[in-house]
Amino acid sequence: QVQLQESGPGLVKPSGTLSLTCVVSGGSISSSSWWSWVRQPPGKGLEWIGEMYHRGSTNYNPSLKNRVTISVDKSKNQFSLKLTSVTAADTAVYYCARHDYGDYVSYFDYWGPGTVVIVSS
């Protein structure tokens, strides 16, 4: 059973950099899956941030593309999110999730419990 767990600072100052890590257990980050970040502002819906494959390929949401970097540390079976130049609009619950692919199917099947990040001075 794959499990994901997010961690990182819960408070980030405006114009600073948000940095989160997602540790994967019960499975290898070097599998055929992609690994994603999704966020949810308070009281709002879900926004896909981006994803990475263990070999280094990435896809990002164009709405955040210039500020986002997702990277992998295969030795620790974890992946990370960096979001620069944050504002209050980046306050949200941040989830990491596994994006699994099959024959003509694609879905987020395992999620971390989420971590709250507040952008405030």
Place this chain on the structure above:
Amino acid sequence: DIQMTQSPSSLSASVGDRVTITCRASQSISSYLNWYQQKPGKAPKLLIYDVSNLQRGVPSRFSGSGSGTDFTLSIAGLQPEDFATFYCQQSYTTPYNFGQGTRLEI
């Protein structure tokens, strides 16, 4: 980007009712449509993938249908644990957008 629009935004129902939630994509997404259930303070949970395939462990009272741009999620015989917010999501192309959510209330 492909925009996903759900209706209704909220829905009141009773235990035992049958309810239907619709999701419309701004362009064809073939069958790359998934449904998630989210309860307060919890991560989303995959319910249905590829329009109509139930994820392991999801009760058979949940069903999905549709193709192209129009899709539905139905719940037959609502149970108390089903009251939550439901999201559709397209996985046809990036960015993998979600619908705005449908809150199912008692």
